Amino acid sequence: MNEFVMGPLTLSVIGYADEESKDFYKANWLVLDVKCTTDQGDVKFSAPCLMTTDIFEFMDETAELLSGEGRHAYLVSLEPQVDVCLARGDGPDMFSMDVELTPDVNDDEDIYGLSIEVTRAQVEQMAAQATQIIEAFPVRGIQAS
Secondary structure, rough: OOOEEEEEEEEEEEEEOOOOOOHHHHHHHHEEEEEEEEOEEEEEEEEEEEEHHHHHHHHHHHHHHHHHHOOOOEEOOOOOOEEEEEEEEEEEEEEEEEEEEEEEOOOOOOOOOOOEEEHHHHHHHHHHHHHHHHHHOOOOOOOOO
């Protein structure tokens, strides 16, 4: 199992939601086990809510953030929502991380969140984990032009 540990948030990639599809959109959804301790309590759910391409975008934005060029790095899923925002903090080696989880697709007001400070080393580890997940679950299918 491939885990993406971001402070108290753990995203475990179980596999592709559709193992057979050749369609770009259908072929790149990943099933996640989501676990997080938030300010409102512990959250756990499983869902096909993140695409491989979302992880690529996060990797690019994280690289820009670490180089000092970017201001934010976002990892944003569809319902149920897993939203993560990394931003520059107070100093070159500190960053803020905001997490918002909406585990119930039928109740978009049932929101769990947290805000923490993370170090450069932790952000670098997140980027390395994203790379490992993309290597294990590469982008598949043919994108329509």
